[in-house]
Amino acid sequence: MAIEVKVPVLGESITEATLGEWLKQPGDAVAVDEPIASLETDKVALEVPAPQAGVLGAHQVEVGDTVEVGAVIATIEAGSGAASAAKSAPAPEKAAAKSDETDASITLSPSVRRLVLEHGVDPSQITGTGKDGRLTKADVEQYVKSGAQNSQQAPLAEKGGATGAQTPPAPSSAGNRNEERVRMTRLRQTVARRLKEAQDTAALLTTFNDVDMTAVIETRSKYKDLFAKKHGVKLGFMGFFVKAACMALKDVPSVNAQIDGEEIVYHDYADISVAVSAPTGLVVPVIRNAETMSFADVENTIGDFGKRAKDGTLTMADMKGGTFTISNGGVFGSLMSTPIINPPQSAVLGLHRIDQRPVVMPDGSIEARPMMYLALSYDHRLIDGREAVTFLVRIKEAIEDPARLLIDL
Amino acid sequence: MTDKFDYDLLIIGSGPGGYVAAIRAAQLGLKTGCIESRDTLGGTCLNVGCIPSKAMLHASELYHEAHSGALEKFGVKLTGAKLDLKQMLAEKLKAVSELTGGIEMLFKKNKVDWIKGHGAFEDAHTVKVGDKSYTAKNVMIATGSSVTPLPGVEIDNSKHVVVDSTGALELPKVPGHMVVIGGGVIGLELGSVWLRLGAKVTVVEYLDQILPGMDGSIRKDAARMFKKQGFDIKTGTKVTGCTVKGKKATLTMEPAKGGDSETMEADVVLVAIGRKPNIDGLALENSGVKTNERGQIEVGHDFQTDVPGVYAIGDVTPGPMLAHKAEDEGIAAAEFVAGQQGIINHDLIPGVVYTHPEIASIGKTEEEVKESGTEYKVGKFVFAANSRAKTNRDTEGYVKVIADAKTDRVLGCHIISSLAGTMIAQVTQAMEFGATSEDIAYTCHAHPTHSEAIKEAAMAVQGKPIHM
Numbered sequence: 001m002a003i004e005v006k007v008p009v010l011g012e013s014i015t016e017a018t019l020g021e022w023l024k025q026p027g028d029a030v031a032v033d034e035p036i037a038s039l040e041t042d043k044v045a046l047e048v049p050a051p052q053a054g055v056l057g058a059h060q061v062e063v064g065d066t067v068e069v070g071a072v073i074a075t076i077e078a079g080s081g082a083a084s085a086a087k088s089a090p091a092p093e094k095a096a097a098k099s100d101e102t103d104a105s106i107t108l109s110p111s112v113r114r115l116v117l118e119h120g121v122d123p124s125q126i127t128g129t130g131k132d133g134r135l136t137k138a139d140v141e142q143y144v145k146s147g148a149q150n151s152q153q154a155p156l157a158e159k160g161g162a163t164g165a166q167t168p169p170a171p172s173s174a175g176n177r178n179e180e181r182v183r184m185t186r187l188r189q190t191v192a193r194r195l196k197e198a199q200d201t202a203a204l205l206t207t208f209n210d211v212d213m214t215a216v217i218e219t220r221s222k223y224k225d226l227f228a229k230k231h232g233v234k235l236g237f238m239g240f241f242v243k244a245a246c247m248a249l250k251d252v253p254s255v256n257a258q259i260d261g262e263e264i265v266y267h268d269y270a271d272i273s274v275a276v277s278a279p280t281g282l283v284v285p286v287i288r289n290a291e292t293m294s295f296a297d298v299e300n301t302i303g304d305f306g307k308r309a310k311d312g313t314l315t316m317a318d319m320k321g322g323t324f325t326i327s328n329g330g331v332f333g334s335l336m337s338t339p340i341i342n343p344p345q346s347a348v349l350g351l352h353r354i355d356q357r358p359v360v361m362p363d364g365s366i367e368a369r370p371m372m373y374l375a376l377s378y379d380h381r382l383i384d385g386r387e388a389v390t391f392l393v394r395i396k397e398a399i400e401d402p403a404r405l406l407i408d409l
Numbered sequence: 410m411t412d413k414f415d416y417d418l419l420i421i422g423s424g425p426g427g428y429v430a431a432i433r434a435a436q437l438g439l440k441t442g443c444i445e446s447r448d449t450l451g452g453t454c455l456n457v458g459c460i461p462s463k464a465m466l467h468a469s470e471l472y473h474e475a476h477s478g479a480l481e482k483f484g485v486k487l488t489g490a491k492l493d494l495k496q497m498l499a500e501k502l503k504a505v506s507e508l509t510g511g512i513e514m515l516f517k518k519n520k521v522d523w524i525k526g527h528g529a530f531e532d533a534h535t536v537k538v539g540d541k542s543y544t545a546k547n548v549m550i551a552t553g554s555s556v557t558p559l560p561g562v563e564i565d566n567s568k569h570v571v572v573d574s575t576g577a578l579e580l581p582k583v584p585g586h587m588v589v590i591g592g593g594v595i596g597l598e599l600g601s602v603w604l605r606l607g608a609k610v611t612v613v614e615y616l617d618q619i620l621p622g623m624d625g626s627i628r629k630d631a632a633r634m635f636k637k638q639g640f641d642i643k644t645g646t647k648v649t650g651c652t653v654k655g656k657k658a659t660l661t662m663e664p665a666k667g668g669d670s671e672t673m674e675a676d677v678v679l680v681a682i683g684r685k686p687n688i689d690g691l692a693l694e695n696s697g698v699k700t701n702e703r704g705q706i707e708v709g710h711d712f713q714t715d716v717p718g719v720y721a722i723g724d725v726t727p728g729p730m731l732a733h734k735a736e737d738e739g740i741a742a743a744e745f746v747a748g749q750q751g752i753i754n755h756d757l758i759p760g761v762v763y764t765h766p767e768i769a770s771i772g773k774t775e776e777e778v779k780e781s782g783t784e785y786k787v788g789k790f791v792f793a794a795n796s797r798a799k800t801n802r803d804t805e806g807y808v809k810v811i812a813d814a815k816t817d818r819v820l821g822c823h824i825i826s827s828l829a830g831t832m833i834a835q836v837t838q839a840m841e842f843g844a845t846s847e848d849i850a851y852t853c854h855a856h857p858t859h860s861e862a863i864k865e866a867a868m869a870v871q872g873k874p875i876h877m
Binding site for chain 1: 818848
């Protein structure tokens with residue numbers, strides 16, 4: 001009996017993924033739950049496990065294909081590996097052929113389908129100008145002409161001759177000059193699309209301030225050992241900023257709100273998205289109800305996110321939602337930046353590197369203080385300048401005098 | 410390209426698949442030959458299939474309208490309308506010869522060589538016709554299909570008693586009683602011809618319902634309409650034998666589920682239980698091409714068989730045995746041979762029964778959609794509520810649109826109407842573009858036309874037709 005291997009449910013509102021890699025080939029013996037393929041969704045990569053032990057049949061989709069939740073990507077024939085391995089070997093060609101004909105996920109009109117197959121381009125990479133964003137023949141022709149194909153098209157381009165002329169002649173140079181074309185991962189595509197969306201939709205504006213980190217640094221060095229001993233996690237700067245942000249969000253609710261159509265949605269909770277480095281890029285998991293958390297909870301949660309980002313075990317659910325984002329470019333040495341909001345959120349706080357800078361103190365003396373620039377990018381449609389500045393000042397005050405966090409000032 | 414071969418592409422068979430492939434290949438600059446054993450080009454379709462049967466369907470309908478008094482309500486009084494069967498058959502032959510002659514002209518125009526005779530493989534790149542061998546870089550098998558014989562029922566078209574579809578198109582006189590074995594497309598079409606010309610027609614179908622493979626409600630309603638026209642339809646019945654004495658045949662039959670057998674006398678028995686791929690005499694074994702258990706030749710997406718350079722299209726390959734499927738495969742295969750990208754969507758091949766009313770179908774049947782587990786919606790609109798059909802006093806039938814309940818994408822459409830065969834093209838094209846029922850509903854349709862019923866059925870998917 002052949003069992004179908006289907007694309008698993010990827011999380012709320014995620015309906016499709018890209019087949020990233022086949023981990024098993026047709027004819028390979030697989031154990032139950034052994035990963036046979038990896039999928040990339042908008043935010044995470046995940047593996048498709050074998051639903052039963054047996055021999056993998058033909059791949060029914062190819063690497064780079066878009067697959068919908070529930071789509072069959074392969075079949076598994078129960079039985080011993082070696083025997084049927086040879087039998088199923090010629091199958092993949094036929095299966096691949098079939099997928100040429102109809103791609104269930106994207107509807108292409110016949111002439112477009114022909115052109116896409118002819119040039120071997122990925123229709124999901126092309127912007128459609130037809131009804132409901134459908135691809136027209138002209139869209140594909142334009143795309144092919146602009147040379148936006150991925151690297152696997154190289155042989156075709158050579159054959160065509162004419163298409164070879166798509167890159168302008170390179171100025172002569174003695175050195176070795178190679179270009180590499182790499183297809184954007186789904187993650188990258190989504191990041192690109194969403195960032196551009198944010199810029200196109202929101203009235204983005206950034207306000208700056210600077211903060212004296214002396215108090216936080218002192219508190220940290222004073223209590224770091226005790227904190228680590230009691231809570232099993234290092235006391236970092238993020239705990240202070242998350243807590244300060246929660247307090248400021250409560251005071252300036254519009255920063256924690258978002259636009260939905262013609263309405264504004266206010267949140268009485270603070271779900272803080274924090275950017276975490278992962279091997280595949282930056283991911284942004286969410287600290288839920290951060291306003292109710294202790295410093296230790298916050299640090300623990302962030303630590304856990306970092307670990308899981310490295311393992312690739314962050315789920316869609318971990319990244320969904322979020323009412324406000326904190327992005328720390330300081331860890332990479334950034335002096336100053338204007339972050340882009342993470343829609344539908346309305347604001348993002350950018351942290352930067354801490355430098356010793358000369359500061360004129362209230363008594364007129366000049367001291368070297370550990371200073372950090374803060375940036376708050378916000379959607380001016382929803383947040384007034386006064387509110388944005390107030391919000392940032394509230395953070396500055398809390399960081400410069402952490403006791404305020406305790407007494408809610 | 411033809412250095413060591415006589416041809417770039419040699420096609421065996423000049424039916425709608427073969428001749429179309431030949432012309433497209435020639436258009437693409439390939440030196441092309443087409444082998445045909447008949448005296449005329451066009452294969453079954455043009456010579457003894459689609460074309461002559463439609464000629465007879467049209468002519469018999471005209472006769473029936475004139476003869477039955479159906480025109481009187483329009484104020485057209487005809488007395489003494491008579492059947493001149495000889496003239497009817499002659500006009501049919503004229504249509505056939507004009508069309509087959511047309512292909513001959515197109516071959517000349519496109520410089521396709523017509524090689525007369527029966528082709529048989531010597532090896533994968535050599536085909537023997539008569540005593541001459543032709544070599545070709547690529548060979549395409551487009552030999553079509555022929556009638557599946559029924560054990561115990563021997564067909565002899567020359568005697569005009571037990572005939573196949575070819576014989577049923579050239580009966581010298583209208584039979585008193587015609588028994589059609591097989592309630593599929595061919596049996597119902599040719600049965601209609603002779604019913605209109607005055608025969609009593611009994612259709613014997615092995616399955617529970619006629620028109621196997623079509624949408625369930627369409628099958629049921631079509632059967633009702635055919636019965637109203639005078640067809641005697643015996644479903645669930647198996648023909649077990651046939652004896653011919655002089656000009657009469659006696660059929661023995663029994664319920665398909667088992668039971669008492671009965672006999673039935675007939676002046677003409679039409680065997681129309683299906684068609685099988687034409688492989689005999691091709692010496693396929695010399696080419697290395699193998700057939701599957703159903704005698705079909707399996708091909709890849711480029712219509713190439715397991716033997717490189719040998720292609721197959723149309724009825725010899727799996728899929729519906731339809732001229733338009735073969736034509737489109739012919740074009741796609743020729744393009745692949747020429748190094749281009751061929752394309753055909755096997756999910757969207759329309760099927761039409763040219764009875765009156767016509768029955769046309771595209772995409773999935775409601776049963777198929779249900780089985781796939783997809784949530785769906787059905788929109789139906791009857792021609793009794795369509796102004797043009799009403800004006801023409803032609804209100805039989807309906808349009809049924811099946812759409813995905815979530816995405817609204819049209820999954821299938823089934824039409825019973827005098828113009829169904831022409832109307833289905835609109836839906837096919839819409840489906841090729843992934844249309845939703847709303848797309849069709851918001852497309853302007855001319856008034857008054859039968860096609861408005863498609864728009865209304867699409868609106869009915871959302872539960873909001875205007876005229877019902």
